Amino acid sequence: MRWFYQYDVAAFFISLVIIYNLFVSQRIKTRASRAFKILAIDLLFATIFDIITIVTISYYELCPIWLNYVLNILALATYNSLPAVYIISIMYASMSEEEDFSVGQKLCIAIPVCAAGFLIVTTPITKAIIYFSEDGQYQIGSAFDVLTVIGFVYLTMVIVYGIINRKTLRTEQVITIIVYTVSTIAALLISNIFTKILVPLFFASLSILITYLSLDNPSEYKDPIMDIYNKKAFMYKTSDYYNSHKKFSVLGIQIDGISYLNETLGYNNFNLILVQIARKTCGICGKNNVFRLSGSKLAIIMHKDDKNTDDKILELQLLFSQSFKTSGLEVTPKVKMATFQCPEAADSFVKLNDLIFDTLNSSTTENGKIIDGNKQMLEKSRRENDLSQILKQALSDNQFEVFYQPIYSVKKKKFTTAEALIRLNNDTLGYVSPEEFIPIAERDGIILLIGEFVFRSVCKFILNNKLWEKGIEYIHVNLSAIQCMQERLHEQLLTIMDYYGLDYKYIELEVTETAAIASSETLLKNMKSLMEKNMNFALDDYGMGYSNTSSILQYPFHTIKLDKSIVWAAMKNENAKKFLYHTIAMFRDMGIELVAEGVETAEMARMLSKMECDYLQGFLYSKPITADSFLELLS
Numbered sequence: 001m002r003w004f005y006q007y008d009v010a011a012f013f014i015s016l017v018i019i020y021n022l023f024v025s026q027r028i029k030t031r032a033s034r035a036f037k038i039l040a041i042d043l044l045f046a047t048i049f050d051i052i053t054i055v056t057i058s059y060y061e062l063c064p065i066w067l068n069y070v071l072n073i074l075a076l077a078t079y080n081s082l083p084a085v086y087i088i089s090i091m092y093a094s095m096s097e098e099e100d101f102s103v104g105q106k107l108c109i110a111i112p113v114c115a116a117g118f119l120i121v122t123t124p125i126t127k128a129i130i131y132f133s134e135d136g137q138y139q140i141g142s143a144f145d146v147l148t149v150i151g152f153v154y155l156t157m158v159i160v161y162g163i164i165n166r167k168t169l170r171t172e173q174v175i176t177i178i179v180y181t182v183s184t185i186a187a188l189l190i191s192n193i194f195t196k197i198l199v200p201l202f203f204a205s206l207s208i209l210i211t212y213l214s215l216d217n218p219s220e221y222k223d224p225i226m227d228i229y230n231k232k233a234f235m236y237k238t239s240d241y242y243n244s245h246k247k248f249s250v251l252g253i254q255i256d257g258i259s260y261l262n263e264t265l266g267y268n269n270f271n272l273i274l275v276q277i278a279r280k281t282c283g284i285c286g287k288n289n290v291f292r293l294s295g296s297k298l299a300i301i302m303h304k305d306d307k308n309t310d311d312k313i314l315e316l317q318l319l320f321s322q323s324f325k326t327s328g329l330e331v332t333p334k335v336k337m338a339t340f341q342c343p344e345a346a347d348s349f350v351k352l353n354d355l356i357f358d359t360l361n362s363s364t365t366e367n368g369k370i371i372d373g374n375k376q377m378l379e380k381s382r383r384e385n386d387l388s389q390i391l392k393q394a395l396s397d398n399q400f401e402v403f404y405q406p407i408y409s410v411k412k413k414k415f416t417t418a419e420a421l422i423r424l425n426n427d428t429l430g431y432v433s434p435e436e437f438i439p440i441a442e443r444d445g446i447i448l449l450i451g452e453f454v455f456r457s458v459c460k461f462i463l464n465n466k467l468w469e470k471g472i473e474y475i476h477v478n479l480s481a482i483q484c485m486q487e488r489l490h491e492q493l494l495t496i497m498d499y500y501g502l503d504y505k506y507i508e509l510e511v512t513e514t515a516a517i518a519s520s521e522t523l524l525k526n527m528k529s530l531m532e533k534n535m536n537f538a539l540d541d542y543g544m545g546y547s548n549t550s551s552i553l554q555y556p557f558h559t560i561k562l563d564k565s566i567v568w569a570a571m572k573n574e575n576a577k578k579f580l581y582h583t584i585a586m587f588r589d590m591g592i593e594l595v596a597e598g599v600e601t602a603e604m605a606r607m608l609s610k611m612e613c614d615y616l617q618g619f620l621y622s623k624p625i626t627a628d629s630f631l632e633l634l635s
Contacts, residue, residue, distance in 0.1 A: 005054045007202035008047055014205040015044040018212050030236040032092035036212065039085045042078055043208055047201050049075035054198070060136040068132055069124045076120045076129065080147055082204055083154035084113040086180065089211070090158060094165060094173055108157060112150045119143060148188065155184050172214035176207075183207040223292040225271050226278035231353075234291035234299055238349045241342070246304075249341050250352065251313060252373065253298040253320075254360035256334040272326040277333070284315045293353070297360060302339075313339075313370065336360050338373040345373060358382065383429075387437055390426050391446045395453055399426055402457045403624040406633060407476070407595060407617045410609050415634065419476040419510070419617065420458045421624045422450060438480070447480045454478075455493060458507070459500045461627055467506070470634045474508045476538060481515035487522055490529035504533040508559065510540040516555055527556060538595070543583070560587050564598020564618070571604060584611045 018040045022033075053075045056063040087109060091101070101109070123129040128143035162169065162177040169177075187203035221233035229237075241248050255277070281298065282290050289301045300316075302309045316337070323330040338359045346352035359373040362384065394400050401423045406415040424432040441447040458475050461467070467475070483489055497504055509530070516523055516539070527537055536558035543566035552560075562583070569576035584594050596608045599618030608616055622633060 004197045005051060007197065007199045008051050008054070011201040011205035012044070012047040012051065014202075014209055015040060015047055018205075018209060019044060021212070030092070030240070031095075032089060035085065035089040035092050039082065039089050039208060040212075042082055042085055043201070043205055046075065046078035046082060047205070049078055050198065050201055057138040060132070060138065063136070065132045065136055068136070068138075072130055072138075073120055073123065076123075076147070077117060079201065079204075080116045080120065080150065081113055083151055084109055086208070086211075087154055087158050087161070090173070090176065090180075091161065094169055112153045116147055116150045119146060151184065151188075155181060176211040176214055179210045180207045226274050226292050228278050228282060228287065229291045231291065231293045234293060234301075235349050235353075237291075237301065238342070238352060242348060245343075247342065248304055249302040249309070249339055250356065251300040251302060251316070251370075252293075252338045252340065252356040252360050253300070253316070254336040255296045255298075256336060269326045273324050273331055273333075276324045276326070280319055281316065284312050284319065293356065297356065299356060317370070337370040339370060340373040354382075358385065384440055386429065387432065387440050388444055390429065390432075391424075391437060391441055391444065391450075394424060394426070395446075395449055400424055400450065400453060401626065402454055402461070403626060404475070404630040405617060405624040406622050406630065407615050408621050409615055410613060414471060415621075416471060416473050417476065417508070417615070418472065418630065419624075420454060420478070422454050423624070442480060442482055445482070447482050448486070451480055451483045452492070452496070455507075456496055456500075459497055459502050462506050463500050463502050465631060467634075470631075472634070474506050474536070476508050476510050478510045478540065479515065481512070481518055484511055484515045484523045484526070485518070487525070489522075490526045493530065493535075494533060504530070504535045508536045508538055510538045510561070512540050513542070513552065516552075520554075524555065531556060541597075557592060559593045559595055561595040561597055561617075562613075567596050567598050567604065567608070570607065577607075581611050584608075584613050588612060588614075 019037075022037050022040055049071060053068075053071050056068050056071055060068065091105075119126075119129050123131065123141060126143075127139075127141050129141045129147065130144065131139050131141055133139055158177055158180055162174060166174070183203040183206060187200040190197060190199050221229055221236070223230045238248075238250075277298075278290065278292075281300070285300050285302075289303075291299045291301075293299050302312070306312075320333060320335045323332045325331075338356070340346065340352065340355060340359075342352060346355045355373055359371070362380070390399075403421045403423050404418045405421060407417045407419065408414070409416040422434055422438075424434075424437055426432060438447065441450055455477055458477055462472075462475060479489075486492070493507075493509075494504070497507070511523065531537070537556070538559035538561055539552060539555070539557045540561045541563045542552075542560050544563035562580070566576065566580055566583070570580040571577075587594055593614045595615040595617055596604075596613045597617050599605055599608065599616045599620045601620060604618075605616055605620060625633065
């Protein structure tokens with residue numbers, strides 16, 4: 001019998017091309033890619049054994065029958081296992097690394113190929129699939145068509161899988177299923193009509209080649225701008241480490257102000273900067289280890305057996321301390337960096353990804369410094385995220401409440417004012433300190449709404465309870481740094497007070513020195529407009545950090561609030577006591593009223609009274625209390 005084996009030869013070369021590209025090109029190792037390698041190797045051996053058996057069958061008189069059986073069993077086994085491996089590759093390509101086959105899917109895939117394998121291996125005894133006559137000629141067995149039926153079973157599986165998952169499959173995956181279906185049917189028809197033309201492996205190789213070109217596309221794993229691996233590649237690579245129980249570490253890098261740089265430099269110049277960053281980073285850590293997770297975040301995998309890890313991290317720090325040049329412009333990007341030891345810090349890709357993003361987004365992560373990311377940081381960041389969501393609902397759900405801390409007048413010997421303080425009591429998290437939620441509110445922009453809520457609540461409280469009749473001359477209301485930056489702040493505040501019909505003198509606005517400096521021109525304009533309406537301003541927390549008296553003098557403050565740190569220091573240190581005394585005297589000579597914060601003992605109160613401090617605020621008199629408790633205290 002003469003066979004037309006040219007199609008098998010073509011299939012052989014196609015399989016060589018696929019295998020060469022699979023093993024030579026740099027690709028991310030995934031379950032789908034590993035299954036595809038097995039498929040390509042299976043195809044190669046199927047074509048080799050098919051070509052060999054053509055020769056041994058054609059020259060049967062020169063080949064022992066036992067050897068012919070062995071070669072044909074290998075040819076049949078490799079060819080008939082192709083559909084099972086193919087459907088595994090297709091399914092893995094559409095699944096995440098965390099997903100796996102169900103028991104039912106495993107049985108559906110395994111049973112037909114095992115049945116085919118049993119029939120093929122036992123064929124020398126049963127003669128069910130093939131056999132050789134006494135003179136050595138090749139013969140088809142009575143159950144040979146069972147292998148065709150099994151092939152159709154796998155074809156049906158592929159079609160059913162495609163129909164069930166048609167809404168989630170990508171276009172390329174649908175195309176591969178269609179190509180596989182058409183090529184399988186075409187191969188069957190041609191081989192039945194022209195029995196001497198060996199086309200099944202040729203059509204199988206074409207189908208696998210198209211699948212390779214569409215599903216195993218390297219561009220899926222590359223960032224097009226920086227020409228490094230992307231988040232999908234990072235997911236596959238780390239998932240592979242987790243599945244094989246390897247220890248590794250990750251260095252997360254965030255380039256701060258990326259949108260600002262884009263707007264300032266222009267899109268093309270900005271991309272050139274990114275390309276420089278990518279090339280130099282890859283030069284230090286190796287191209288296979290650098291990934292772009294998002295517009296501003298990079299991840300670098302550090303291997304446990306790499307003895308130069310510390311040197312590489314130091315080089316990266318030096319790299320980001322230098323300027324990058326493009327089109328005559330020099331840019332020194334600000335970066336945050338954090339290291340993560342895996343699987344100790346995170347035991348899955350999802351947790352690791354959350355940990356990297358939350359740590360680098362955290363307000364506690366400083367520019368230029370490398371911090372150690374860990375589970376505690378993740379818990380802290382998750383709490384911040386929870387708070388961010390809670391703050392958005394807190395206003396509508398009435399979870400915020402305004403407390404009041406009375407302020408004692410030394411001269412009048414009674415409470416004449418108070419400070420309004422925001423409080424949050426959530427059903428899930430319980431009491432949340434303003435020191436914790438205010439920075440998050442400022443970061444997310446919710447602080448403007450919170451500030452308006454506090455101001456409205458205070459206006460309503462003053463008016464409804466006629467506090468001026470109870471001896472309260474005005475209420476201190478804090479302004480955030482973001483509020484101080486609003487050019488129309490004065491209009492907003494006056495509109496609210498006009499709505500309630502409240503005299504402007506009943507509010508004194510507090511700002512910190514940091515907020516004042518950050519919004520100097522805008523704040524001065526707002527102060528001027530509001531002071532013309534008889535509203536006053538107080539400087540909060542004077543003496544905390546780096547208070548600069550000369551910078552304060554440009555603002556027309558009515559009141560200076562002395563931070564508790566210098567009050568407490570004066571109780572322990574004579575020099576600090578002299579500093580406090582002269583500070584009070586200086587501001588009194590300037591006609592500015594003084595409020596001492598943090599007064600907790602009678603001894604403190606006596607000392608401050610002798611220094612002629614105007615007002616005292618602290619736990620000696622009262623902690624911040626609810627509006628009702630404040631009214632009771634006044635009565």
